[in-house]
Amino acid sequence: MSNKSHQPMWKEEGSAPSFPALKETAFADTVIVGGGITGIVSAYLLTKAGKKVVLLESTKLVNGTTGHTTAKVTSQHNLIYDQLIQTIGEQQARLYYEANQEALQWVRRVIQENKIDCDWEDETAFVYTNADKETETVKNEAESYKQLGIAGSLTDTMPWKTPFKEAVSMEGQGQFHPLKFLSPLIQYITENGGEIYESTVAKDIEKGDRQTVITKDGAKAIGDHIVIASHFPFYDDGFYFAKMHAQRSYVIAIKPKTAFPGGMYITAETPTRSVRSARLHGEEVLLIGGEGHKTGKKQGTEENYQALINFAEKEFGIEQLLHSWSAQDLVTLDNIPYIGRLRKDENIYVATGFKKWGMTSSIVSALLLSDLILNKQNRYAELFSPERFTADPSIRNFVKQNSDVAGTFIKGKLDRLFREQEALPPNKGVVINWEGKRAGAFKEEDGTVHIVDTTCTHLGCECEWNEAERTWDCPCHGSRFAVTGEVVEGPAIEPLRKIGRD
Structure with missing residues (x-):
């Protein structure tokens, strides 16, 4: 049931025009x-x-x-409003909500005024939990909705009949084809x-x-x-x-065996499960997301797709696995x-x-x-x-995040694995010792080997292998590189140095 291409669904029905490169x-x-x-x-x-x-x-x-x-157009950014009230105050938390609501309304208005056919659907968004440790957090979030005047509340029912211990809803949200x-x-x-x-x-x-x-x-x-x-x-x-760190998350698109009743869903606990419906060639499909982790911090990334497939099979049944892909997002200190x-x-x-x-x-x-x-x-x-720098919780996060980066930097420099090129498995990136230095090697099915310096060209951290996307990912700041060294995703601009070819 695996999908090796890992291409997002959106490009199957929509594409942007092509444009030339700037030359002068x-x-x-x-x-x-x-x-x-x-x-x-x-x-x-x-x-x-x-x-x-x-x-x-x-x-x-x-x-x-x-x-x-996954193209949820929503102000319900998981459980955030109670946290914002605690860290930046009620007035600023309300502004955060209102800014996102204005953005949502702007999208809705542009679609209506320009008659844009982009599969827009109004939906109610839900955060739910089955974890005992998150039940109070969900309840606190519902209280913050009351405090901030958000249209939503704690609920004991959801359209999707999956078990849950607590859930909070936000009305008037939406989804579309980006x-x-x-x-x-x-x-x-x-x-x-x-x-x-x-x-x-x-x-x-x-x-x-x-x-x-x-x-x-x-x-x-x-x-x-x-x-x-x-x-x-x-x-x-x-x-x-x-001031930021990169996180990867994963998505599968399936044709379900059972009909979906609507709504947009995400779990309060981790590993996250996100669910929404979409249209593909006129038929309903489901997008199941989650399994997020810090970029470069997990090697068995193909397992993330399998975890989502297992969840989808259990909840909806899978008639067909249509697409699977991953995304990278940046998280600020606050x-x-x-x-x-x-x-x-x-x-x-x-x-x-x-x-x-x-x-x-x-x-x-x-x-x-x-x-x-x-x-x-x-x-x-x-x-x-x-230019802001909120003392709480930013300073704690700043110290923790950058000590983590420093630890990753040092660990990467000391990391040594395979010593003999002949021992390389096909279609898998491994760290090797190349003339006493850390390098990344990838062997094609035909035996061709690509060897690159794993030192990220952004700020010098050591990249780790991403099995699902077959890329070298920097755990410090999220740069990603192809097996041949080319930049797949910044902030790096220059490719990894090629230090050997077979």
């Missing part, structure tokens, strides 16, 4: 780096405001996190003066009277404003490598995204750290950043400011 110099009011939902919606909003936009994407549009989402939603926005951008370039890797920024993005190939994009919407910021003037100016009084902006809730967080980002660029007031600017 482009000029714009705003240069946007990143062709996911944040970058595209930001470009759409600024184009509608009459601004010239240049958008740069390192690979293909919606090829990153946006193309690998590529179908973004396609008409991309068309609007290009038809109204915007320029989009793919296969264009942003490498650096030169500051001046106008800001200049320098690409890996030496081309330039010059604008009054620069938006960094590249998942992990390619320009790390804000030390984001020390679980709130960094959205806003990179530095006070500079026209460089960033949006990152969406913690697996990118559909609303991306829209929050686009709305906030476009307001800042257009000199409009936005009441959420302070809440999401990248």
Whole structure:
């Protein structure tokens, strides 16, 4: 029942048009780096405001996190509101909810006004638990809903008749097909003066009277404003490598044997189980997600898909396994995204750290950043400011997270496994000792061996093998590399060094 391709379902029915690479110099009011939902919606909003936009994407549009989402458009970011009340206070917690609700309503309105056929469905979202240790947490979350005026409550029934001990619902949420939603926005951008370039890797920024993005190939994009919407910021003037960590999670799409009654679901406990329905070629399918872990911290990643398959078979029965894929998300120190100016009084902006809730967080980002660029007031600017550093719980998390990074760095440097190339198993990446240094080796079925230096080209941590995606993943900051060393996912820009070939 295994699916070895690990391709997201969305691309089977939707795709973005192709665009050339930037070869020379482009000029714009705003240069946007990143062709996911944040970058595209930001470009759409600024184009509608009459601004010239240049958008740069390192690979293909919606090829990153946006193309690998489960596409729940919801303000119910698992159990977060009670935590936010405790850490940043009731007023700021309410602002977080209202920002995400405004984003949801914006999506709904754009779909209606433009008659976008993107499989939008209104749904109630549920967080449920079967773990005794989480029952009080769920109850506390329901109390926070009352405190903040959120439309939802503790519930003793759910449409999906699975056992649970406690559940909290949030009404008026939604789900959609992300590529179908973004396609008409991309068309609007290009038809109204915007320029989009793919296969264009942003490498650096030169500051001046106008800001200049320098690409890996030496081309330039010059604008009054620069938006960094590249998942992990390619320009790390804000030390984001020390303020976030990367997590991978997994999704399968199945044709179930039993009908699904609707609703969107996620467990409070780990390993997480997330469930929603979708449409594929007019038929109902289910998306089952979960099994998250810190990037580079787990080697038997194929087991994650099997765990989701086992869950789906037990709950719904599997008539057919259609797709399986994984996604990578960034988590900030206080679980709130960094959205806003990179530095006070500079026209460089960033949006990152969406913690697996990118559909609303991306829209929050686009709305906030476009307001800042257009000199409009936005009441959420302070809440999401990248310059914030909340003492509780951020300092504890900061120390823990970075001591973990340091430990990973040191452990990786000392790690040694296979010593003889002949002992390599096929279709599996292993760490070997190559002339006294740590290296990563991968043997193809035909016997071809790819050997790379496993030292991440971002900041020097040692990459670990990801069995499911057949990539070398950095456990410190989430960069991922192909077996031949090419960058699959940043923040790294340069490939792993090739140190041997068979």
